[in-house]
Amino acid sequence: MSDAPLRLAAVERRYRSEAGDLPVLRGADLDIAAGEIVALVAPSGTGKSTLLHLAGLLEKPDAGEVFVDGRAAGSLSDDGRTAIRRTTIGFVYQFHHLLPEFTAEENIALPQMAAGASRRDALARARDLLAAFGLTGRESHRPGKLSGGEQQRVAIARALANRPRILLADEPTGNLDVGTSDRVFAELLEQVRGHGVAALVATHNPALARRMDRIVTLAEGRVVPVVGED
Numbered sequence: 193m194s195d196a197p198l199r200l201a202a203v204e205r206r207y208r209s210e211a212g213d214l215p216v217l218r219g220a221d222l223d224i225a226a227g228e229i230v231a232l233v234a235p236s237g238t239g240k241s242t243l244l245h246l247a248g249l250l251e252k253p254d255a256g257e258v259f260v261d262g263r264a265a266g267s268l269s270d271d272g273r274t275a276i277r278r279t280t281i282g283f284v285y286q287f288h289h290l291l292p293e294f295t296a297e298e299n300i301a302l303p304q305m306a307a308g309a310s311r312r313d314a315l316a317r318a319r320d321l322l323a324a325f326g327l328t329g330r331e332s333h334r335p336g337k338l339s340g341g342e343q344q345r346v347a348i349a350r351a352l353a354n355r356p357r358i359l360l361a362d363e364p365t366g367n368l369d370v371g372t373s374d375r376v377f378a379e380l381l382e383q384v385r386g387h388g389v390a391a392l393v394a395t396h397n398p399a400l401a402r403r404m405d406r407i408v409t410l411a412e413g414r415v416v417p418v419v420g421e422d
């Protein structure tokens with residue numbers, strides 16, 4: 193039995209439509225160790241979002257199993273899955289989904305409070321994370337008063353707020369210029385390595401992918417390694 197924070201074993205997912213069945217994942221296997229960051233680089237439509245949704249317990253596989261810290265997600269109730277999503281998994285979406293009526297620090301504090309932290313502790317951690325991502329001075333800004341890149345950094349900080357065991361990200365630095373993207377990614381790496389997070393990052397950016405521990409792609413519904421060309 194693997195003790196990897198995240199393990200997908202023989203996962204299958206197909207979508208049904210009037211045109212027939214579309215098998216997207218057909219026996220996908222993936223293990224991510226604590227402190228390991230894996231790049232998922234695959235053409236559009238091959239199933240990256242589907243894989244991230246299954247890993248994040250947002251969808252259930254048609255066959256196979258997702259293990260979080262060795263526990264089979266299929267054996268959990270809906271409440272149990274929600275609890276794991278809240279406390280164990282951090283998500284960074286392509287479109288950040290920050291709450292517009294709350295400030296940057298509140299956006300990072302709220303998931304901590306939902307997981308049981310006091311408002312005071314949650315805000316203190318929010319400020320630390322904002323500082324780590326270069327956003328000191330922006331704590332009280334609402335998302336509408338932040339640039340796209342700043343909003344994305346707040347979203348990354350929010351994903352890390354509950355010290356997740358697993359981080360799932362879809363183009364986490366997509367809106368950032370090269371210099372900012374480098375710095376934000378360096379901080380993300382430090383958080384992942386320093387806190388033993390298992391991270392899966394979908395990206396179309398080959399330079400970013402090369403900075404991760406390994407690169408995988410999707411081929412015929414399976415996860416396959418990409419061997420470096422240099």
Ligand SMILES: Nc1ncnc2c1ncn2[C@@H]1O[C@H](COP(=O)(O)OP(=O)(O)OP(=O)(O)O)[C@@H](O)[C@H]1O
Binds near residue numbers: 209234
């Ligand atoms: N809810 C759904 N119902 C029917 N088909 C779906 C559904 N979700 C995804 N698909 C189809 O499944 C395939 C994989 O979709 P997915 O979003 O996982 O791809 P992706 O690799 O993330 O693509 P992109 O890089 O464009 O975001 C696509 O052909 C898509 O049209």
